[in-house]
Amino acid sequence: MINKRQLRQLHRYIGAVISVFIVLLTITGILLNHTDTFRLQEKHLRHPALLNWYGIKPPDITSFMAGNSWISSDTETAYFNSMAIDKCALLTGAIKTPQMIMVSCDNSLLLVTNEGELIEVIDAEMGLPLPASGLSQDNNRAYLHSGNAFYAINTETLAFTPANGVSSSVIMPVKTPAAIAKNILQQSSAYSINLERVLLDIHSGRIAGTIGVWLIDLAALFLLLLAASGWWIWLKK
Amino acid sequence: MNDNKTMHKLACLLIATLFSLHISANDAYLTHEQFLQKAFHNNAAVSKTFWLKPEHKIQAEKIMQHRFKLLRVRYWQHEQKTAWILDEIGKEKPITIGIIIDNNHIDSVDILAFRESRGWEIRHSFFTKQFQGLKLLDDHKLDKPVDGISGATLSVSAVKRSAILALYLAEQVKKTE
Numbered sequence: 001m002i003n004k005r006q007l008r009q010l011h012r013y014i015g016a017v018i019s020v021f022i023v024l025l026t027i028t029g030i031l032l033n034h035t036d037t038f039r040l041q042e043k044h045l046r047h048p049a050l051l052n053w054y055g056i057k058p059p060d061i062t063s064f065m066a067g068n069s070w071i072s073s074d075t076e077t078a079y080f081n082s083m084a085i086d087k088c089a090l091l092t093g094a095i096k097t098p099q100m101i102m103v104s105c106d107n108s109l110l111l112v113t114n115e116g117e118l119i120e121v122i123d124a125e126m127g128l129p130l131p132a133s134g135l136s137q138d139n140n141r142a143y144l145h146s147g148n149a150f151y152a153i154n155t156e157t158l159a160f161t162p163a164n165g166v167s168s169s170v171i172m173p174v175k176t177p178a179a180i181a182k183n184i185l186q187q188s189s190a191y192s193i194n195l196e197r198v199l200l201d202i203h204s205g206r207i208a209g210t211i212g213v214w215l216i217d218l219a220a221l222f223l224l225l226l227a228a229s230g231w232w233i234w235l236k237k
Numbered sequence: 238m239n240d241n242k243t244m245h246k247l248a249c250l251l252i253a254t255l256f257s258l259h260i261s262a263n264d265a266y267l268t269h270e271q272f273l274q275k276a277f278h279n280n281a282a283v284s285k286t287f288w289l290k291p292e293h294k295i296q297a298e299k300i301m302q303h304r305f306k307l308l309r310v311r312y313w314q315h316e317q318k319t320a321w322i323l324d325e326i327g328k329e330k331p332i333t334i335g336i337i338i339d340n341n342h343i344d345s346v347d348i349l350a351f352r353e354s355r356g357w358e359i360r361h362s363f364f365t366k367q368f369q370g371l372k373l374l375d376d377h378k379l380d381k382p383v384d385g386i387s388g389a390t391l392s393v394s395a396v397k398r399s400a401i402l403a404l405y406l407a408e409q410v411k412k413t414e
Binding site for chain 1: 309310
């Protein structure tokens with residue numbers, strides 16, 4: 001049977017061992033409790049070692065030339081040169097018309113000024129034929145390619161009229177210049193991990209895989225033991 | 238006999254639960270077409286766009302409390318009534334909100350699509366009905382308070398901001414007419 005002295009010693013050892021975990025769990029727990037206040041989801045971490053730990057690889061960047069501007073996508077966001085425009089998972093085309101730049105993503109059409117400002121986003125609910133698989137230009141008229149058909153685009157009335165005899169083919173992507181690719185990667189949310197995810201994984205131990213989870217479970221059990229031994233010592237005083 | 242009744246009740250509960258799960262998994266509650274039909278009934282509404290001047294953009298950003306990306310906003314109009322479909326992020330994903338403005342007052346607010354995992358209660362009429370008849374004060378606030386929902390604070394705030402923006406834009410449209 002364990003005596004009072006041994007119990008005190010055990011209580012001390014358990015306390016010392018799990019003190020590191022308590023600090024870790026307390027700090028991460030408090031931060032996670034105020035995710036919205038601290039805007040943890042908007043804080044993107046980009047350290048190569050951390051991204052490598054999570055197995056996050058640089059995304060493929062697709063680009064099109066629209067006039068003198070580069071329109072690119074990093075599988076999450078569309079960019080005008082290196083400036084983020086709006087969400088665009090799959091960039092399928094970009095053309096410059098006399099009035100604006102049109103950017104087609106698989107499920108939306110972004111209308112952008114020549115300076116890269118977003119004018120409007122047109123989606124299926126607004127009449128956009130899906131999938132928006134590309135753009136084409138013929139005599140200054142813009143056409144959307146969807147399925148096997150071309151549709152003349154009227155951005156004012158949002159009419160997509162089936163068009164026959166479009167002579168030009170769908171605009172093809174071009175190689176992204178290295179400088180633009182570098183700038184995009186530096187701000188890409190597709191090549192980052194948000195602070196909330198990392199804190200959640202530290203809190204649960206998942207950052208270290210299955211062993212980490214077991215370790216946190218063990219720390220929780222030790223915490224329980226610490227509480228029990230503390231009560232026992234106090235009651236036996 | 239009693240056992241049968243209990244089984245029947247349990248079966249009903251199970252079906253109701255499955256049905257409610259199905260509803261909450263489906264994020265689209267109302268199509269644009271259904272919303273516009275509700276707004277204008279059989280009257281033909283005209284689709285128009287409102288171009289935001291720099292001063293409008295500044296106000297829109299103040300109201301929304303973040304960068305307002307769009308340069309023009311689409312709306313539908315029939316006489317004094319305008320309908321606005323706005324996307325606003327609650328926590329992570331956009332909520333599609335339909336707002337009908339009639340003569341500078343909110344006629345109705347509808348949640349067309351909800352994509353977040355929490356806060357979907359805002360789509361129910363006990364919440365959206367509170368907006369009926371509200372108008373905009375000079376300081377760009379609603380003239381009456383709107384009660385929140387526990388656990389849906391960010392979604393509630395997104396709907397309030399969108400309602401204020403729709404009132405503001407409708408007011409600006411009226412000025413340009």
